[in-house]
């Protein structure tokens with residue numbers, strides 16, 4: 001049954017339930033502005049078509065079980081998320097609430113070859129059938145690709161066609177930071193707008209507006225942080241010396257201060273996990289590998305810093321200064337909450353977040369206004385965050401179609 005066959009009142013009741021989970025009949029009558037018998041009749045239709053279920057909500061006032069709490073039937077919105085990284089694909093199915101019902105992982109040895117697209121589409125098809133998802137409740141497939149294995153536009157279209165030839169569901173293919181940001185909107189529904197910064201070996205970023213990730217080509221990581229010719233501290237000099245973000249590990253790295261985007265002084269050169277580790281690698285030769293950064297390296301760094309190592313503490317301070325400068329620059333244009341994720345932010349505790357906040361505050365121009373009170377949050381850093389985010393984008397599309405049709 002299509003949502004369009006609902007009457008305007010039934011539709012209004014459905015929207016009210018979607019926005020107020022566990023709402024009661026009398027609250028619905030008030031929200032929609034109709035009589036109790038009208039609500040009862042609308043609920044009967046919605047329940048018959050399995051849009052809503054009576055939930056066992058509890059009365060906030062009495063703590064007792066409430067018999068007339070209504071919720072959206074979350075089981076009728078199942079989405080599949082897929083994360084492709086070089087060599088593997090991870091898949092999961094989840095509902096609108098982010099409750100995962102099945103998972104799978106498989107090797108894809110043929111990444112980048114002609115067979116890859118068909119094999120991935122086939123893998124998704126067999127995952128859908130082995131997960132026993134009711135085809136009527138499958139709302140779409142979201143695919144994201146790690147930055148290590150980024151697809152160009154032609155490859156993306158090829159993948160889309162391969163999936164569409166096997167499965168007739170809405171498909172979205174998105175960059176990994178967008179999928180991560182979509183998951184933030186699932187985990188932090190109370191934060192409608194935010195700038196998300198992912199501090200991995202290579203930095204990435206995304207914006208959230210009105211509870212949805214913004215599909216745009218904005219790259220916080222390539223914002224000029226310290227322009228060419230800027231007088232850098234010796235720690236900053238150490239951070240950028242020898243760093244190359246070329247995808248080819250064998251690329252010459254010496255004296256290359258230029259970012260992979262062709263510019264000088266990008267945030268990438270100062271705020272990525274690679275920049276953090278490299279500052280110590282130059283101070284203590286042989287501490288870290290120059291190219292390629294694993295999360296174990298970040299873990300080792302943070303442990304050394306927490307243990308009081310002078311070199312690591314100094315490098316971390318310089319790193320936080322650069323990060324604060326970046327957050328300040330973002331907030332001068334867009335005063336939104338900041339969500340920090342990725343390999344480095346994973347280890348931030350509340351005092352680190354407080355420290356970053358005060359560093360950002362100290363950069364604010366003194367124009368006679370009281371210092372802004374802004375939010376810096378740590379990303380959920382969930383292991384399956386990108387895959388869940390990719391799936392959630394499709395769930396949001398479905399929800400939007402219910403709310404706005």
Ligand SMILES: [Zn+2]
Nearest residue numbers: 222259261266
């Ligand atoms: Zn750049």
